[in-house]
Amino acid sequence: MKGWKRNLYILVVCQFLVVSAMTMIIPFLPLYLQELGVTDPSEVSLWAGIIFAANFLTAFLFSPLWSRLADRYGRKMMILRSGFGMALIIGLTGFAQGPLSLLCLRLLNGVISGFIPASIGLVATNTPKEKAGYALGFLQAGAVSGGICGPLIGGIMAQAFGYRMIFFLTGLCIFIAALVVLLFVNEQFTPNPKEEKTNTWGEFKKITAIRPIFSLYVVVFLIQFAVMGVNPLISLFVEELVSGVNVALFAGLAISATGFANMLSSMQLGKLSDKAGAHHVLFFCLLGTVIFMIPQAFVQQLWQLIVLRFFVGLSLGGLLPAANALVRMHAPKGMESRTYGFSTSALYLGNMVGPTVGGAVVATVGIRGLFLISAFTLLLTVWIVKGKVMPASDKQFRYEQNERKIASS
Incomplete structure (x- = not known):
């Protein structure tokens, strides 16, 4: 192997x-x-x-x-x-x-x-x-x-x-x-002996000077912000739909449906990103998440929520793997881990801020309003991917494809 x-x-x-x-x-x-x-x-x-x-x-x-x-x-x-x-x-x-x-x-x-x-x-x-x-x-x-x-x-x-x-x-x-x-x-790792010693801020500026890495960090943050703003509060919405009967069981079904669909789609979408480009997978999966997030604000039955959460999970399966693949594509040589490190910080920030803001939104406009705000946030992310990520990524993807064709021939 x-x-x-x-x-x-x-x-x-x-x-x-x-x-x-x-x-x-x-x-x-x-x-x-x-x-x-x-x-x-x-x-x-x-x-x-x-x-x-x-x-x-x-x-x-x-x-x-x-x-x-x-x-x-x-x-x-x-x-x-x-x-x-x-x-x-x-x-x-x-x-x-x-x-x-x-x-x-x-x-x-x-x-x-x-x-x-x-x-x-x-x-x-x-x-x-x-x-x-x-x-x-x-x-x-x-x-x-x-x-x-x-x-x-x-x-x-x-x-x-x-x-x-x-x-x-x-x-x-x-x-x-x-x-x-x-x-x-076993890791194949060779440190860079000529690496310049810089502080964290200097490294961040050097990495984000390469387009579209900073935009990818914003995308990762917004994805986690929108997803984690909703996920912890699903049980409250389930309680509203089932009138307090077997809430724990039904909330578990709704949450598991998203996770199960995510697991099913992530590997297949990963294969697709290798063939068609991770930037295309990221764009269409974001669009799919928006399309299936909006109707959740209007469901009246539990089964409707579970079906929509399943389709959201299918779309989520392509988001972070595609974003990580794009980070790998654009990372400067010898600074791959630091490039991922700042991406991870953006992810953790989304994990931290999302539930806090989500709770405040629910207290103000209710759980149904939260679905619409999360969908709007993801729609903003679609716009960033379309305008900032796709042009540079498409160019790099085509270049790497040509390089592989030349090497194979």
Whole structure:
């Protein structure tokens, strides 16, 4: 088996382990807070929101640092740093004694996080460019499938052993994933000995001077902002549609429909981006997401919401893999990880800001209005892709195709 394929298959399994482990935790943070002594419902909501955002805040701040080190010492080293570090921190979270200690541990977890972005960087830089779309789509399929299975496994574990045990199991799963990477993943990495020593701001200016990288960062932020603004609040809309009957079950169906469709489409759309160009896949998947997001504001039955969420998931399957493939296409040589690092910071910023703004929008105009605002945000993203990303990407894609034809002949 070719080295890049071997790495890909191993990292798909490891991403599944890590994401399923992480998503065992998130749905139960409010319940864990109650176990830690926070009993007032308003305080639980406040602490849960702060603790959820804390992880993304520190991850956003430290991502450029880790990406700089990845370009110097290799992406595999950053996967191991994050994997073994998160295994320890999350294991310690099971010993938290109150909301403040839980907050500190979540902040620390964000500092050393980065398993998924480093895996994306390793796959992108060690995979032939003509296979990058397929590889990144396959990698996303592993992560999304973990996101589907994680809450189910976490619910079973919490019921059987309690909430603290979930953190110990999560730490163990991430430790196993990091150990597998240590033993079986091989990276072809040569550091650049002539690299100029610059600060983070200097690196950001150098990278974003290359078109359309800055536009891609804005696109990644807006995608996460729009998607994460809606996702955490789907259960509230389901409660409105079913009048409080079996809300947890039906909300799980609506959320799982999106994840399952995302998993089904991501690899196929990745293959398509290798043939037709990732910029075209990004454009049409964004357009599809807008088309299926708007009718959700007007549904009257649960089945209508589930069907539309499924089609949204099909479209979402092509967004981030295509954006990552484009980042790889335009990244300056020797600065690939830093280029991904700033993209990851944009993603974390969207993850952090999206739910906050989404909650404020729902409080002001209701959940139905949120769907329309998210659709408008994604429509703005379509315009940016059309005007800023596609011209430069189409030119580069055609150039690389011609180069491959010349090399093969």
